Amino acid sequence: YTGLVQGYQQTGDLASADSAVQSGLAVLSEGSGLSVDAQTAFLLAARELYMATGDSEKLTQILELLLELDPDNAEYQSFLERERAVQEFLSAHEDLLQRLAQLCESGDDEGVWEVMLSAEYQEAVMYDFINIDRISYPLDSGNVVSMIRCLNGMVRVYYGGIQNGLCSGEGTMYEVTGASYSPETVLVQGHSYNKFTGRWENDLANGEGSLQKTVIYDDGAVRREEMAGMYLNGKEDGSRTYIYSEVDGTTRTFHYMVENGEPVVIEIYWDGNII
Numbered sequence: 001y002t003g004l005v006q007g008y009q010q011t012g013d014l015a016s017a018d019s020a021v022q023s024g025l026a027v028l029s030e031g032s033g034l035s036v037d038a039q040t041a042f043l044l045a046a047r048e049l050y051m052a053t054g055d056s057e058k059l060t061q062i063l064e065l066l067l068e069l070d071p072d073n074a075e076y077q078s079f080l081e082r083e084r085a086v087q088e089f090l091s092a093h094e095d096l097l098q099r100l101a102q103l104c105e106s107g108d109d110e111g112v113w114e115v116m117l118s119a120e121y122q123e124a125v126m127y128d129f130i131n132i133d134r135i136s137y138p139l140d141s142g143n144v145v146s147m148i149r150c151l152n153g154m155v156r157v158y159y160g161g162i163q164n165g166l167c168s169g170e171g172t173m174y175e176v177t178g179a180s181y182s183p184e185t186v187l188v189q190g191h192s193y194n195k196f197t198g199r200w201e202n203d204l205a206n207g208e209g210s211l212q213k214t215v216i217y218d219d220g221a222v223r224r225e226e227m228a229g230m231y232l233n234g235k236e237d238g239s240r241t242y243i244y245s246e247v248d249g250t251t252r253t254f255h256y257m258v259e260n261g262e263p264v265v266i267e268i269y270w271d272g273n274i275i
Contacts, residue, residue, distance in 0.1 A: 001027065002038075005045040012163075014053055021046045021058075028065075036069055043069070047079075052164040054136035054144065056086045085131050093124050097137040101145040104159035104172070113193050116157060116176050125155045136162060143171075160200065167200040191216055204234035221247040235261030 001024030008017035024042050028034070043066050050059035063080040070076065090097070096115070103111035115121050129135075129147065136146040146158040146167070160171020167173075178191035193216075198209020210228040217223070229240035236258040245251045257264040266275040 002042040002045045005042070005049055009045075009049050009052065014049070017049050018053075018058075021049060021062075040066065040069055054138060054146075054162070054165060056083050056090065059083050060087065082131060082133075086135055089124070089128050089132060089135060090137075092128060096120060096124060097135070097145060097147075100157060101137055101139055101159075104145055104157075105139065105141065105143075109174075109193075109195060112157065112174050113176065116174065129155060134165075136165070166203040168202065169200060170198075171200045172197045198231065205231035206233060207231060217247070223247050229258075232260065237261070 001020050004020035005017050005024070008014070008020060024046070028039060028042070043062055046062045047059065047066070050056075050062060060080065060083045063076055063083060066076045067073065067080060100112065100115055103115065125147075129149065132149065134146055134148045136144045138144050143160050144158075144162045146162070147155055148158055148167075149155050154175065154177070157174040158167055158171055159174075160167065161169025163169070173196045175194040176191060177194060193214045194211065195213075196205065196209060196211045198205055199207030201207075207230065208228075209231050210226060213225040215223045215225075224243075224245040226243040227236075227240065228243075229236060230238040232238075237260055238258065240256050240258055242254040242256065243251060244254070268274050
């Protein structure tokens with residue numbers, strides 16, 4: 001069963017992999033007399049599967065069984081605490097995730113921003129998402145809606161494909177920056193909406209993509225930017241287009257080249273200015 005779980009997962013047949021886990025668990029429950037090493041190997045394969053699929057409930061079950069075999073294992077205990085926090089978050093905020101899922105599926109960007117700026121969303125992020133890195137909400141379409149904590153601590157919303165628990169395939173990432181929050185109110189002046197749409201691999205932008213930014217100034221003026229082109233492992237790479245729209249509606253379009261995240265220098269002037 002360990003081999004079946006791993007083999008099915010590697011081929012992308014996650015339903016068969018899950019079925020193999022359930023069959024293996026039935027054998028374990030009968031007290032088959034398997035060695036601790038054999039049981040651990042099977043349960044670790046099951047853990048990898050449910051980490052990839054984002055099935056927190058089944059992952060918690062597997063972690064509890066691993067701790068029965070090795071009660072002092074700090075890694076298992078840490079994983080279990082995280083998954084319990086995920087389940088508590090889902091129980092408390094499933095309606096919020098469902099609402100985000102519906103808005104993302106329908107392509108309602110304005111609705112997504114409205115939810116992300118709401119006191120309900122911000123309170124959930126500030127108080128209930130503290131010890132959580134990621135929550136994924138699977139959809140019937142095969143896509144997911146995920147809340148993901150990034151390295152800078154900001155929580156973003158992702159909608160799209162997923163593989164082995166990571167953003168993969170076509171997907172969109174939503175982010176709100178610069179807004180100020182409190183439990184009583186949401187201050188939405190002087191902030192920006194950022195939306196990246198494109199191809200992903202292992203949680204990084206890979207392939208063609210477009211980053212759209214809408215900046216809202218304190219006086220209500222709006223400025224827009226769009227950067228489009230190729231990405232390689234999360235970095236701009238190749239020919240790029242940058243469209244800049246002033247608050248008065250004036251639009252400028254620029255083209256430039258990037259190599260592995262570094263803009264190509266065309267010329268350096270005597271005073272140090274760089275093109």
